[in-house]
């Protein structure tokens with residue numbers, strides 16, 4: 359989530375409750391890994407950012423509250439991997455996003471942002487990241503009432519660099535088939 363980045367922090371408490379409700383009532387999808395060899399072979403241009411365990415989709419783009427990404431509910435501590443290759447643009451803590459990281463696709467691809475990580479990513483700003491490389495663990499830092507990955511996809515030129523958030527769910531669904 360990014361509510362706080364644009365002054366939406368106050369809305370988050372209510373919004374998060376709806377995420378929990380969706381998590382409790384929604385369907386659960388088992389993701390068996392897939393792909394070639396490593397289980398992270400990917401499908402076309404990326405890999406699903408949560409390679410292990412069950413997950414449930416929470417709120418998507420918009421969600422009636424200017425939500426800028428897709429929430430994916432799963433257990434805290436599950437590894438998060440980089441869905442695409444790129445370079446670390448930002449690795450910070452923010453009161454709403456918690457520990458978050460932005461991977462810049464460097465013009466070729468979109469910028470991807472991962473929030474609420476359990477701990478700060480060990481990756482350094484400017485460091486190259488491979489597709490499928492672990493970047494952190496699922497957490498509930500920042501304004502989150504349940505363990506989940508908040509995942510954003512930004513069009514070029516990128517995250518808060520003039521791009522705008524696009525719906526990542528079609529890509530996530532494609533990558534999950536990996």
Ligand SMILES: [Zn+2]
Nearest residue numbers: 359428429508
């Ligand atoms: Zn979110």
